[in-house]
Amino acid sequence: MSDMNPFDPVVPILKNYQVTPYFVEEHGNIKKVYSNKGTFALKKIGPTTGTDFIRHVHLLYQKGYNRIVPIYPTMDGRYAVLHDKALYYLMPWMPNEVKEDRNHKHEQLFRELARLHTLSAKDITVNKDERTEHYEKTIELLDKKQEFLDGFIDECEKKTYMSPFELVYCLYYNEISQALRFSKTKFEEWYEKTKEVEKARMVITHGKLSSEHFLYDDKGYGYFINFENARFGSPIHDLLPYLSRSFNTRPTRNDEAVEWVYHYFKYFPFKADEKLLFFSYLAYPIPIIQVVERYYKKEQPKNELKYVRMLQSKYWNLKNSEYVVMRMTELDEQAKQAKEGAQQQ
Structure with a gap:
């Protein structure tokens, strides 16, 4: 009843x-x-x-x-x-009783994501002019961000007494610029590699990847839920937001995140051009630049403590992403050298 x-x-x-x-x-x-x-x-x-x-x-x-x-x-x-x-x-209804440690759950999630991308992957034709236009617009945007950073530090350094925010910004300026330059370099390398290529690989992306959207049945198998944002796109669009969230901690050597990505690559290896684009997006220090822009545009009086805290937390995000990107580029370089060494023998 x-x-x-x-x-x-x-x-x-x-x-x-x-x-x-x-x-x-x-x-x-x-x-x-x-x-x-x-x-x-x-x-x-x-x-x-x-x-x-x-x-x-x-x-x-x-x-x-x-x-x-x-x-x-x-x-x-x-x-x-x-x-x-x-x-x-x-x-x-999924019971979602996890009988394993957190890292194993992430590994299973990334393996399943790689399978999802593998089974749905297809090559689409890309218009060369559109790619060039995308490239030029992006470079223009990155240059504008760099101009803004340079202009703001000049303004800060001219002052006899800087505000607390300006003082902290001056300390971080070099590292923000360095990340932006790295992002731009990788993006230029990506364009050089792909400008004559007429195909690009697309997959069905989950669109809202999160460990909360990966549930377990009573046998311990993991399943994705919350597919409302699924669409055809670059596999990078699933990895980036997930990793970015994992950077929102105090500065740490986030080897776990590197392991997750390489676990994913084991089942769905990125091509050389996809990796360049991935590294470019991952290194792009947009969260911290947005805080500086917000502070700059804000009318007086400004809540210095609030803005310094925001800048500090986005700086940690920057340092965490920097560690992961550097570690991955290092591993990539080692793999390349090992491959070349094997070919020479």
Whole structure:
């Protein structure tokens, strides 16, 4: 017998699946539904999100990739139900009891991501003029950022008494500039390598990669959820935000992050040009530059303590990304030399 109020909004939604709910728990955008057919997760998404992602999920299933929490069809074959100006879709509920350490979980996540990218990879034709235009616009942007950094330090150094923020900025200026120059150099190398190439590799990207979106079933297998931002794009778009978040700590030798990426490369190796672009984006010190720009544009009075703290935390982010990028370029160089050495013999 159902304990549910027949007027509860989930009742008419679940009717489409011939599921009778007994009890529902709220978990943010997800409702945990106990029912006559087992335990389900009912997810609510905005109507503007659209259901394109379901196409990508199905495409992956067709290609034999089954480490995505399945989306159940309604009795009449729809994969989402429109109710009260929102869309809902139904999945099995994952117990998500992790029986292993954090690093093993990350390794499993990156291995599954690599498999997802491998199975969905395809070469697309790239218009050379568009690539050149993208290159020129990016270089122009990087040069503007450098001009801003240079102009601001000149302004600071002319002052007899600098503000606390300006003083700290002067200490960090060289390292910010160095990261920006490195990013630009790698981007130029990428362009040199690809300007005559007419193909680029695209994959289905998850679009919101996070360890919170990788859940475990009762057998301990990991599955991706939250595919609403999935689209065809460069595999770099999945790796970058994930790594950037891991840099938001105090300065540390983040060898774990390097291990995650190389674990991913084991199953989905990047081509030389993809690596150059990846290193360029990873080194780009945009978080710290944005703080400096915000401070510069802010009218007086400025909350110096707040801005110095923000600058400090983004500087740590910069140092963490710098360590990871340098370590990866070093490993890459070693691999190249070993390969050349083997060829010479």
